[in-house]
Amino acid sequence: MSVTASPQTPASPLHIALVGNPNCGKTSLFNQLTGSRQKVANYAGVTVERKEGFFTTPHGRTIRVLDLPGAYSLDSTSPDEDVTRDVCLGRHRTEPRPEMLVAVISATNLRLHLRFLLELKQLGLPVIVALNMMDEARRHGLQIDAAGLQADLDMPIVPVVSLNRAGVMPLLQALDLPLPPAPVPLPAGLDPHMEVRRLLATHVVDPAAGTDRLTDRLDRVFLHPVWGPVILLAVLFVMFQTVFAWAQPLMDGLDSGISTFGQIVLKPLPDGILHSLLADGVLAGAGTVIVFLPQILILFLWILALEESGYLPRAAFLLDRLMALAGLSGRSFIPLLSSFACAIPGIMAARTIQNPRDRLVTILIAPLMTCSARLPVYTLLIGAFVPHHTVLGIFGLQGLVLFGLYAVAIVSGVIAARVMTRGVKSEEHPLLLELPSYRRPNLRSLVLGLWQRAVMFLSRVGTIIVSLNVLLWALSSFPLPPAGAPGAAIDYSLAGRIGHLMQWVFAPIGFNWQICVSLIPGLAAREVAVSSLATVYAIGATDDGAADKLLPLLSTQWSMATAFSLLAWYVYAPQCISTLAVMRRETGSIKTVLWAAAYLFGLAYLAAFLTYHITRAITGVP
Amino acid sequence: MRLSRTEAGARELPPHHRGTELMLYLDTLPKGGHAVIEKVEQRAPLDPIATRLGELGFVPGEAVQVVATGPMGRDPIAVRLGSSRFALRRGEAARVGLRTAS
Numbered sequence: 132m133s134v135t136a137s138p139q140t141p142a143s144p145l146h147i148a149l150v151g152n153p154n155c156g157k158t159s160l161f162n163q164l165t166g167s168r169q170k171v172a173n174y175a176g177v178t179v180e181r182k183e184g185f186f187t188t189p190h191g192r193t194i195r196v197l198d199l200p201g202a203y204s205l206d207s208t209s210p211d212e213d214v215t216r217d218v219c220l221g222r223h224r225t226e227p228r229p230e231m232l233v234a235v236i237s238a239t240n241l242r243l244h245l246r247f248l249l250e251l252k253q254l255g256l257p258v259i260v261a262l263n264m265m266d267e268a269r270r271h272g273l274q275i276d277a278a279g280l281q282a283d284l285d286m287p288i289v290p291v292v293s294l295n296r297a298g299v300m301p302l303l304q305a306l307d308l309p310l311p312p313a314p315v316p317l318p319a320g321l322d323p324h325m326e327v328r329r330l331l332a333t334h335v336v337d338p339a340a341g342t343d344r345l346t347d348r349l350d351r352v353f354l355h356p357v358w359g360p361v362i363l364l365a366v367l368f369v370m371f372q373t374v375f376a377w378a379q380p381l382m383d384g385l386d387s388g389i390s391t392f393g394q395i396v397l398k399p400l401p402d403g404i405l406h407s408l409l410a411d412g413v414l415a416g417a418g419t420v421i422v423f424l425p426q427i428l429i430l431f432l433w434i435l436a437l438e439e440s441g442y443l444p445r446a447a448f449l450l451d452r453l454m455a456l457a458g459l460s461g462r463s464f465i466p467l468l469s470s471f472a473c474a475i476p477g478i479m480a481a482r483t484i485q486n487p488r489d490r491l492v493t494i495l496i497a498p499l500m501t502c503s504a505r506l507p508v509y510t511l512l513i514g515a516f517v518p519h520h521t522v523l524g525i526f527g528l529q530g531l532v533l534f535g536l537y538a539v540a541i542v543s544g545v546i547a548a549r550v551m552t553r554g555v556k557s558e559e560h561p562l563l564l565e566l567p568s569y570r571r572p573n574l575r576s577l578v579l580g581l582w583q584r585a586v587m588f589l590s591r592v593g594t595i596i597v598s599l600n601v602l603l604w605a606l607s608s609f610p611l612p613p614a615g616a617p618g619a620a621i622d623y624s625l626a627g628r629i630g631h632l633m634q635w636v637f638a639p640i641g642f643n644w645q646i647c648v649s650l651i652p653g654l655a656a657r658e659v660a661v662s663s664l665a666t667v668y669a670i671g672a673t674d675d676g677a678a679d680k681l682l683p684l685l686s687t688q689w690s691m692a693t694a695f696s697l698l699a700w701y702v703y704a705p706q707c708i709s710t711l712a713v714m715r716r717e718t719g720s721i722k723t724v725l726w727a728a729a730y731l732f733g734l735a736y737l738a739a740f741l742t743y744h745i746t747r748a749i750t751g752v753p
Numbered sequence: 754m755r756l757s758r759t760e761a762g763a764r765e766l767p768p769h770h771r772g773t774e775l776m777l778y779l780d781t782l783p784k785g786g787h788a789v790i791e792k793v794e795q796r797a798p799l800d801p802i803a804t805r806l807g808e809l810g811f812v813p814g815e816a817v818q819v820v821a822t823g824p825m826g827r828d829p830i831a832v833r834l835g836s837s838r839f840a841l842r843r844g845e846a847a848r849v850g851l852r853t854a855s
Contacts, residue, residue: 204808208801242835243810324812347820350838354821354831448840452825455842561802561845562829563809566838 144185144193145306146227148218150251151235152244153201154567156263158182159576160235160293161198164302171583173719175225179214180482190307197229203243205250210487219254231257231310233302234286238268238275239568245330249323252286253316260288261302267570271344274336283330285314294573346441346568353445363449366442367468370433374426374472381425389418407608408601416600416655420593423709427476427588428581430469434480435580439572443483444564451562457545458552460486460562463493467544470500474710478717479584486560492551494717495727498710499544499703501537504657508701509533511661515686516694540702543734588713595712600655603708607652607663621667626651640700640739641693641747654708657701691750696743703738705731779817779832780846787818788851796848803848810834811849 151157161169165184174181182198199218200211207216214223221228234251236244251258262277281288289305292298317326331337352358393414400406437443447461454461462484470477477497484490513529520528552560603626612623621627630648637647645667653660665681685694705711705728715724782788790813795803811817811834820838821831829842 203805206804206808208805240836243837246808246810324807324810346838347833350820350831356822356824359821360824444840448821448829448831449824451829451840451842452823455828561805562840562842563802563805563845564829564840565809566831566840 144195145231146195146197146229147231147233147306148197148199148229149233149235150199150215150219151201152203152237152240152247154565155201155235155237155240155244156293157201157235158198159573160261160263160291160299160302161196162573162576162579163293163296163299164196167579167582169579171587174214179211181214186303188303188307192307194306196233197226202247204247209485211485219251219256229256231259233259233261235261235263237264238262238273238290239264239271241275241331241335242327245327246323248284248286249317249326252284252314255313255316257310257313258286259302259305259311260284260286261291262288263291263293265290266292266294267568272337276334276336280330280334283334287311349569350445350566353442354448359445359449363446366437366446370430371468371472373433374430374469374476378425378429378472382422385422385425386418389414389421404608408604411608412601412604413597415604416597417593420589420596420709423473423475424585424588426473427479427584430472430476430480431581431584432577434465434483435577436572438483439570439576441567441569444566447564448566457496457548458560459489459492459548460484460560460564462486462564463489466493467497467500470497470502473502473504474498474500474707475588475713478710478713479588481717488552491718491723492548494714495551495723495730496544496548498705498707498727498731499540499547501540501702502657502707504707505701507661508657509536509698511681511685512694512698515682516689516691536698536702543703547730547734587716595715596709599708599712603652603655621648621652621663639743640736641690641696641743642700642739643689643693646693646697650706654706656709657707690747692743692746695746696739699742700735700739703731703735705735777851778847779819779841779849779851780827780830780843782817782819782851784819784822787816790815790817791850791852794848794850800848802845806845806848809839810837817849817851 149157149161161182161184164186166186168186169182169184172181173179179200184196184198185193186196187193197218199215202212202215204212205216205219207213214226217223218226218228219232232251232254234248236248248258248260260281262275265275268275277288277290287305289301291302317323353362393410397406397410397414400409434443437446443465446464449461450464451461454463457463463481466477466480466484468477469480474497477500478494481490481493481497484493513532517529517532522528522531605625606629607621607624607626609624627648630651631644633647633650634642634644642650645664648667649660649663652663661681664685668681668684711724711728714727715721718724776791777788779788779790790811792813793803793806793811815834818833819830820833823829827843829840830846831838831840832846
């Protein structure tokens, strides 16, 4: 350590990668090293998150660090682990082999992590071992002879505590030294488990056998067959209360803020096409994007905190059997539940599902969970067509119909998931989920995580949503109606013409041309369909009054069959461009999006067709 | 009782039959029960689940304890293995043969 190292090649930064088991504290170490100097993207062609960052050592050496996905072994069983294996072996298509690995192991879980470390030792790359969570190990009464272990392993070991800057200083200092030589590989045929046992016996004094008493005690409550589900239910209740209730005022505030902003900024502009483009196209589009943000951030604050604390895998444990009914695992529960607020945060939350097939199926059925944007449409149609009866003395018929719409959607989701997972049923679907020790979530990691989600959503999804909104605006505005023409302007536009053409397709399910036309702007957001119906019926009311005025009009102009058919359509229809955009972003595959749209469209059409004809038969309307 | 002589009992490929021997398996170990792993059975040649169990530390000679069972039936189960804990479905746990701790 007496050598004062100088940056060897100041021109090109040293390229290292963090490797380690899941739950070794790798991500918080990465956050501590790089702070906000990190980029989050996906590896080309796969839905695996790629995190890269830069930092500078005390002697001024610039280091480029890749945070590889957590892995239990280089003998990979998932796309995440494929990436880690390929990068470590230098076989990755787009990623160069790092010059050195920083192997992160947790002092509290040496038996598991040392075995993977021995695999990394065979790679022929220089390795520095970051021995993380030494503070916690000491609290559990664990004594580790780091110097002895270092000599035995033939790899430099630096103790780190990734919770604060001072805790990662030893690693920063080690990175200022010249690269260590690659360790000598273990002789072939040596059983790594035996070697780990020998290492532990030689270098670790472990009076309590490494038992984490606190985790044991908490698990007795959180995994209790009765209390466990009760606590989970309470957590979920509070969580979704905040996602719905706390987000709502923020969303309303943002919504009115944006429209006020639009009014002030666009006031100098004369009424006309430019004004309309900016107000109804660009600003309305940006509005739909930004309005999602509070919900996404609140939901992710919960998910990140639950994940970091170690509770999320326990929730997955408790819910596994339930989700197995749909051919999924417990991990899919929270993304699907979130989709009842909105499919967009739900689909983004599917990132917490490690199994790629489960993740894809969860994303594909998320739009079937009835999101809150469908409620205005449901309320309007139920109010207009379902009588205000009471059933069995206590239940309102209208409420029962609403409940039925939710129930049908959930059952359809379960069936769809079963069908999609059926092909691989013969192959066993393992759970094999690690239940890490409970720990307090790190504020810095939470803030960084939230920041990344926000940036990713606004930049990647936002741009798609705004451009599609402008496109829809153009379709609904051009060509302009001739001067003094009767009826609604939209009727003369391209969207209006398409709507009339669409009748060929939609007449069999009872949609009139007004519905068809309103479906087009409704693509921007489902609830927009209500205001565009008002526009088509030339009510002219754009805001809250629209629904009230529409209600009596619809109940006289539409048949009950048409109304129910539209309700059935809304249960399934993939008509939310933002959902499709986020699906595109999260799966990285346009084919998946097209397939999702096609299957949802097919289901919607079938359900509406059946509903229309059955209702006609029952009500006796020809 | 057959004792696996090979250092990695997991590498054997025995026909999966229970009842003929008094082998206890992890999926039937009662909650709170301790045992030592005797072998990890492969259900198919190069069974990826058996391999992964081995990589997670389910190897002959390690002590296991069932710390919790799922709220519906006994599926999944939470198992403590040294300082780590894992949730396993029945099918996975049924690959792990045990001898009860003395």
